[in-house]
Amino acid sequence: MCSGVVESHRFSLDSRLSTLDRNLGGGVMETAVFFVAGAVAVISALFAVSHRDPVVNVLSLVVTMFCVAVNYALLGASFLAAAQILVYAGAILVLFLFVVMLLNAPAEHPVHEPRPFQRVAGTLTALAAGLGGVVVLLTFHGQAPPPVPGTAVQIGRMLVGPYFFAFELVSVLLLAALVGAMVLVKRKH
């Protein structure tokens, strides 16, 4: 009775993945969640760059990362979504927060007005980015997003298959960074 549960689950994983792909990008729920997550991401990103209090900046960045993870999940990349929250929001931004809190960075007040060159450059950059966004929208209008290999099974297979060498190299790099950090922090007696 229960004997075939785990094995048949392994075989049916692929069919379940294709069901996920077929359901993507279509329904009312997905569209609503996408727009809400996108709006919150943009608003919190604006807060992250423009608020005076550095702690609020970091927390807004956390919210942005959360919304990006929601977008990953909407594309079917569930592992990427969980990893985004686990690594980015849960570890990297915590360390950002530590640095901001411990350095006691005060809330900034702008010391001087931006110079004319800065205003012009900023406006041009914003216009270029907006134009680029419009071009991208018009090019890909109406097409479904391509299936992103983002579930745990797919990423796992890629890591031990075609990308095995890169995987091992990255772990050696991480080890080097770890040892380097410890050496740099160690005080000379």
Added chain:
Amino acid sequence: MWAELAVTAVKLLVVATIVLTIVPIMVWVERRGAAFIQDRLGPNRVGPWGLFQPIIDVVKLLFKERVTPTAANKLLFWLAPGIAVFVALVTFIVIPFGAGKDVKLFGVELSGLTVAPQLDVGVLYLFALGSLSVYGIVLAGWSSNNKYSLLGGLRSSAQLISYELAMTVSVLGVLLSTGSLRLDDVVARQQQHVWNFIPQLLGFITFLVAAFAETNRLPFDLPEAETELVAGYHVEYSAMGFGAFMMSEYINMVTASALAVTLFFGGWSLPGVHLTGWFGLIVSMGVFLVKMSFFLWLFVWVRWSLPRFRYDQLMSLGWKGLLPLATLNLVWVGVAMTMGWL
């Protein structure tokens, strides 16, 4: 689609009710259990055997004056307990509470009493959201504008980050032997083979110790001990802010117990018993709750029996003790699976 939404809402309601009912019961168990271990009576005046004591405590906390320190960052000060409770509650949606075989609700087939059974990264989601609990504590410590709170908050977050690693590695052994990240599959595998704590005893012990540290319970409760930095990161909180932190601690305890049961003790299953249909659902929920309450009692028992670790002992235990042991368990599981023993 609406039927599925309704089913999810019902499951969510059941889970939320169970969890939020266990919290006041745990407060009562803590106080009576502590008294029992210390050879005294405990609260016994407010209702039969003092059962209404937690209710009166909550009422008191709701009506107390809410004091915010003068130079504290008001937004973050009151956001921190909210984050703590939110993160503690959302981790429940991937834990299987009961068997769901051959049961239909509103015409939708229940595949296991999990609020979100289709989430194929179950355990990873749980750890991802668990790692966000650091924010509640760090923000509480910093926004209180009190150097002792800040120290307590930093100590606690360092402890949480360190033991998160040991906990994840000890769970990796279970995930390796199951071959899936979903907790439903972990339970299903334990129905066919033995409960995971037998072949992976070392993993179970490291997981339990790390869970004690992750929930800030004795012997790892240095950051919030009353004798240390006067209750550490939540010293400035009054009324419901303090209540929220206490609630988040008990909810984290329930999550840790539920995880221990699901990963290592077979979840809702009983060996050799087929649990199908509505009767099986109720029985399996009962089995799960009984197993979970053993671990909840274990939390209370250990708290009132052991002295607490000093901060340096705590950190060295986490990095130099638990992490190597958990890795050893992972190596053992790998070897056993290659040899075909698991």
